[in-house]
Amino acid sequence: MTCEEASVLLHALIDGELDAGHAREVETHVAGCARCAAEIAQYREMRQAMRSANLRLAAPQALRSRIEAALPSSSVLAPTPTPTPTRRSLLQGFALGTVLSAVAASGAVFVVMRTAQDDQVLGDVVSAHLRSLQADHLADVLSSDQHTVKPWFNGRLDVAPPVPDLTAQGFTLLGGRLDYIDGQPVAAIVYKRRQHVINLFVAAAPNPNHTPARGEAIQGFNTQRWSDQGLRFIAISDLASDELREFHSKFEATLRAGT
Amino acid sequence: MMLAGRRRSHRIRNVRTMKSDVHDPERARRFRDIALPHLDEVYTLARYLLRNTADAEDAVQECYLRALKHFDTFRGGAIRPWLFAIVRNVCHSTYAQRRFSGDEPSEEAQPLWSEASETPEAHVLRQRDEESIRQMVSELPGQFREAIVLREINDLSYQEIADIIGAPVGTVMSRLARARAMLRTAWLSAETEGRP
Numbered sequence: 001m002t003c004e005e006a007s008v009l010l011h012a013l014i015d016g017e018l019d020a021g022h023a024r025e026v027e028t029h030v031a032g033c034a035r036c037a038a039e040i041a042q043y044r045e046m047r048q049a050m051r052s053a054n055l056r057l058a059a060p061q062a063l064r065s066r067i068e069a070a071l072p073s074s075s076v077l078a079p080t081p082t083p084t085p086t087r088r089s090l091l092q093g094f095a096l097g098t099v100l101s102a103v104a105a106s107g108a109v110f111v112v113m114r115t116a117q118d119d120q121v122l123g124d125v126v127s128a129h130l131r132s133l134q135a136d137h138l139a140d141v142l143s144s145d146q147h148t149v150k151p152w153f154n155g156r157l158d159v160a161p162p163v164p165d166l167t168a169q170g171f172t173l174l175g176g177r178l179d180y181i182d183g184q185p186v187a188a189i190v191y192k193r194r195q196h197v198i199n200l201f202v203a204a205a206p207n208p209n210h211t212p213a214r215g216e217a218i219q220g221f222n223t224q225r226w227s228d229q230g231l232r233f234i235a236i237s238d239l240a241s242d243e244l245r246e247f248h249s250k251f252e253a254t255l256r257a258g259t
Numbered sequence: 260m261m262l263a264g265r266r267r268s269h270r271i272r273n274v275r276t277m278k279s280d281v282h283d284p285e286r287a288r289r290f291r292d293i294a295l296p297h298l299d300e301v302y303t304l305a306r307y308l309l310r311n312t313a314d315a316e317d318a319v320q321e322c323y324l325r326a327l328k329h330f331d332t333f334r335g336g337a338i339r340p341w342l343f344a345i346v347r348n349v350c351h352s353t354y355a356q357r358r359f360s361g362d363e364p365s366e367e368a369q370p371l372w373s374e375a376s377e378t379p380e381a382h383v384l385r386q387r388d389e390e391s392i393r394q395m396v397s398e399l400p401g402q403f404r405e406a407i408v409l410r411e412i413n414d415l416s417y418q419e420i421a422d423i424i425g426a427p428v429g430t431v432m433s434r435l436a437r438a439r440a441m442l443r444t445a446w447l448s449a450e451t452e453g454r455p
Contacts, residue, residue, distance in 0.1 A: 012432050015417070015435070017432070046442065046446055049392065050411045055303075055389065055392060055411070056413075057302060058299050059301075059319065060316065063316045063320065067298070068291075070320070071291050217292075217296035218296065219296065220297065220298065220300075
């Protein structure tokens with residue numbers, strides 16, 4: 001491979017877009033060519049700097065409101081960013097701290113529906129997530145060690161949230177903090193993938209049922225919610241929805257593996 | 260002032276079109292649920308392409324209008340590339356001939372990053388880096404700027420970018436290579452000279 005060919009292909013290499021065969025060819029060339037090696041190092045560094053800088057721009061609120069106002073269904077919506085429920089709520093469920101015991105006791109199927117309370121919770125989750133990013137207050141206990149973070153919650157909450165180490169799965173533990181969702185104290189466990197922060201909120205669930213994860217996008221963030229073994233989890237991040245799903249599956253898999 | 264007036268009337272017209280053209284509230288709700296969460300990213304693309312706040316806002320609104328109108332043609336899958344393709348078309352056609360095709364620096368004195376919100380002091384240094392990176396990106400010629408924004412900021416794959424710009428994947432790769440080479444030159448000179 002010539003330097004000329006490598007100088008284009010190396011971009012596909014650092015973008016992870018090359019098939020294995022070509023990738024090996026480029027790597028072999030770079031290994032034996034000081035100039036191309038220096039070049040690829042610079043590009044990687046530059047790419048890293050771009051990824052860690054926040055280059056996205058937030059749409060002005062006025063624009064958002066204008067577009068929302070122009071959408072036909074807006075007449076039935078409150079002027080707040082959280083949409084009001086559009087379906088009749090059969091169950092007022094899935095809100096942190098909500099008592100569902102009556103339903104649970106009756107053995108009714110745990111139907112998860114979007115309700116007003118649901119919206120309230122998601123709204124709180126988004127606010128808590130934003131607050132944690134803006135106020136530079138991601139964690140009360142700042143540690144990548146699960147054995148430091150987990151005990152920190154002892155005595156601060158009535159639940160002991162699991163804090164698995166997901167480093168090998170590509171999610172770095174940053175720490176934990178207390179937060180409030182729907183007026184209740186909850187554990188917030190903070191992970192990071194590349195430059196994307198994931199806040200995982202954990203609180204007591206009204207029953208020990210396992211509910212499968214479901215994803216929802218809100219205000220540009222992706223969320224995943226599930227419950228298991230008496231705990232309720234809501235993960236939120238600006239990660240792409242498939243990566244957040246991956247976070248959930250790795251999280252549950254690691255817990256099951258007993259790590 | 261004349262310009263501002265024209266823009267306002269344009270927006271009002273859009274609002275009317277959106278309300279009268281679409282009668283199916285369920286469809287509109289579905290559209291809202293899957294398209295609105297990407298508003299920031301769509302706006303980001305428009306903003307980098309047009310390098311002007313007011314034009315970007317108009318383009319984004321036009322994009323959502325068109326997207327809703329043609330929502331029937333959206334066949335599922337990822338909606339982000341579909342929205343990007345629409346906003347890109349709007350940027351190219353309606354507003355931007357003069358700006359997007361020309362590669363003169365933005366005529367607006369207002370910097371691209373002015374809407375960056377409150378800055379905790381601890382972040383000042385990083386923030387300045389962001390400013391200079393945004394500036395460097397915004398100074399790239401149109402098609403290279405577009406490739407970089409789609410790839411590095413909006414995080415699309417080569418194939419998705421190829422679909423959006425209607426070019427082969429190989430073209431995407433070579434544009435990114437050129438774009439990064441230009442950025443690297445700017446980067447290195449900024450490092451040695453120190454940017455204002």
